Amino acid sequence: MRENAFFTPREARERGLEFEEPAPIACRWCGKPLTPLGTELLGQVRWLMSEPCGCDEEKAERERVERMQRAEQERNVAEKVTAAGVARKFANVRTSIPEIGDFLFEFDRHGGNGLYISGIVGSGKTHAVSALARALVYEGHSVVLTNTLAMLDSIQATYGRDGNQSGGVGRFTRCDLLILDDMGKESGNGWVLTTMFQVINTRYENMRPIVVTSQYTLPALAKRLGRAGEKESAEAIASRLYEMCGIVTLLGIDHRKSEGKPWLSGA
Structure with missing residues (x-):
């Protein structure tokens, strides 16, 4: 007898269940008679489906449906990857940076720990974090990948509304992972640093990880952020x-220039 909730007429009789004899069912492709399958509902058997036929035509149809379902799932995930902030250029990238692989593998046990990735312009920082964001979205996590300038613009655009933070600070503090790309480009005024600290500190207190990329090392970033005199806020962010x-330093290679574009070299 079956272990699941569905059973055949013979199995229903063996269980002593009441039911009306099911109407004959035949395979829509080859015409072979099929065995009905039912389940018990309110003390009576309801016939809901039939056992598979196994003919070549049925197998081909099942494979076609499965392909369509997989394609639909891929489209849905691709939309989520785009919504997470992964640019089209990086929609299918992968990374071999060991620290990112380890971070991804341990993500559900990270305890709020993140990564600070520094490297010169063109060293592959955006490529790497895009691959990380994509992988986590595929695993069902909520990810926001942005740069600090775009984040600050998004937060400022919500000012004066009804107080709902879903599109403001809350979007950046509540997601499973926030990735801030290319930190250090923003101005160092008081509102900018206060807002950045609010986002980072909220994630810190709630043990939600953050991944930051920058062309500056952390000590250099603190100086960069404090260049307008807001040294206390800058040091608090860096702290x-x-x-x-965890600190990740990429090799000092500009991959954009190393790709050998003849129109850049004058050849």
Whole structure:
């Protein structure tokens, strides 16, 4: 007898269940008679489906449906990857940076720990974090990948509305992972640093990880952020990142220039 909730007429009789004799069912492709399958509902058997036929035509149809379902799932995930902030250029990238692989593998056990990835312009920082974001979205996590300038613009655009933070600070503090790409490009005024600290500190206190990329090392970033005189806020941001993040330093190679574009070299 079956272990699941569905059973044949013979199995229903063996269980002593009441039911009306099911109407004959035949394979829609080859015409072979099929065995009905039912389940018990309110003390009576309801016939819902039939056992598979196994003919070549049925197998081909099942494979076609499965392909369509997989394609639909891929489209849905691709839309989520785009919504997470992964640019079209990086929609299918992968990375071989060991620290990112380890971070991804341990993500559900990270305890709020993140990564601070530094490297010169063109060293592959955006490529790497795009691959990380894509992989986590495929695993069902909520990810926001953005740069600090775009994040600040998004937060500022919500000012004066009804107070709902879903599109403001809350979007960046509540997601499973926030990735801030290319930190250090923003101005160092008081509102900018206060807002950045609010986002980073909220994630710090709630043990939600953050991944940051920058062309500056953390000590250099602190100086960069404090260049307008907001040294206390700049140091507070750097301190939080230092405690939250493992440090990853990429090789000093500009991959964009090393690809050998003849129109850049004058050839």
